[in-house]
Amino acid sequence: MLLTPSPLKRILFFLLSDTLISLFTLYFAYNLRFNFQIPLNFIDNFAFIFIVLLLLKIFVFINFRLYRTAWRFFSLYEIKKILIAHIIVYSLFFIIFLIFKDYMLPLARSIIIIDFMLSLVFISLLRLSKRIILESGKNAKYKNTLIIGANSSISSLLHDKKNLEYTPVAIVDGSELLIGTYILNLKVYSFDDLKRVIKSKSIEAVIISKDYSQKRLLEIYDALNEMEISDIKIVNTLSSGKIKELKDIGVEDLLARHPKDLDKEKIQNFIKDKVVLITGAGGSIGSEISRQCNLFGAKQLxxxxxxxxxxxxxxxxLKDANIVSVMQTVRKTEFLEATFKKYKPNIVIHAAAYKHVPLVEDNILEGIxxxxxxxxxxxxxxxEYGVEKFVLISTDKAVRPTNVMGTTKRICELYAQNVKSGKTEIVAVRFGNVLGSSGSVIPKFKAQIESGQNITVTHPDITRYFMLIPEACELVLQAASIGKGGEIFILDMGEPIKIVDLAKKMIxxxxxxNISIEFCGLRPGEKLYEELLINDSDKNTDYESITVASSTYFDIDELNTKIDELLVCEDKISKLKEIVPEFKHQLNNK
Structure with a gap:
């Protein structure tokens, strides 16, 4: 469409407008100089003077990239460039005038000085007019914005109506090949110039547009925080979807461990065209597993x-996908069997579990x-129904458990490893906390901050492993795809994070x-440190982020007998310890 903005239309518009403005200001300068009675001999060479000035302006403006900046992105930085460009244009004109004076007379030099002032004002006003109108109409505030990470895709994000307040004025990048060049008409600076650029260009907001390692992202954030930049955006890469958008930088971005060896082709080959049954499909892990299986081409969910x-x-x-929703508990065998019989799943991913440690401590029978x-x-x-692969979602709390929840999950691992599985490949995948899940401290901390309460942390030294939910779930599927049956796969969760550091970063x-941290003591069954291995005899796989724990033999008939006894005995803690000898029940908060 004719009115649809484009780079070519923008250039043509400003070329035409600069031509008309230059014609007007020069003619007006003549009139001001001669009190609106221009002598006829001065009119004779008016067209020649105008053409020389116009060509100089166009040449210098092009070199200053003044025709390549989107209208709404014009700021004081561009006005400074217009001023310098005008000084160069009129200086060159005076040089040309001195050299070719015979061709340019008659000409009063004061006309050129008046024209310089008029041209600077009117050309600047035109370029600022759109922002002036928008800001006065909506009380919006355009923020001088620094882009960290040279990325051409940022342009489409900045043209989104939701992001109109951000006006980029510079780019910072670590590539030596890009430093000193221009991208989107913005000069690229090195990270060494970060503080200087923030000060000199009055930066109010920062958009981090590239993926950086956790360590590097923390360094960037700390540097920006030191410069008192509070409006920090990041391109959202946390979602399973492909739509990119700007979001506030969060603790998930700063502290999560990002695996580097995700093999999406392997996952797709595992999931594609399969009927996948997911238990606990509405929970934090189950819902993301459901999304992933849909993305990787499951035939039916x-x-x-x-x-x-x-x-x-x-x-x-997921209503647009081929799904069947079954409202059912995994505790009712007869109902569950009807589901298996009807839908005949190829893959079962078992994410249904009670996972909140204090709640299971208070409801032991229900947890079991x-x-x-x-x-x-x-x-x-x-x-019984010939499922090709069964995947048990386990937890780091199953390792040398100190609570009932972790012990129940360890018994599930023992059953998965020792049951006579026939043609069904049964694997377990063990990992630590995931950021943002219903069992994570992050939602709790966010709620406390939003309500203005102090954050409560159980112990100053307590640590946990953390990973993003989508990436953890992708690794779960990847581990399951390489399993042959009987393995307990362990996801590399990176280095454990102190919960107090997490709380400080969120504040x-x-x-x-006005928010501080209060220590309330360990809860019953809670560890200071979580572990992922019972012993160090784990084996590597083809993927650095996935290892295999050593197997533990347990006679399956004996295990079944002890589980039956567990359901009816009075002292369930003692029976749990009998099944899992490494279970050390922590009852108090010392």
Missing amino acids: ILLDHSEYNLYQITEE SNNIIGTKNCIDLSI ELSGKD
């Missing part, structure tokens, strides 16, 4: 969850019933200085 609300949420989100019996039911039915990101 059977979404099973006993929570009506959670199941409704994921059903609505849901976690252990529910898992047994799913595994037994998978074997820092919130911009609130």
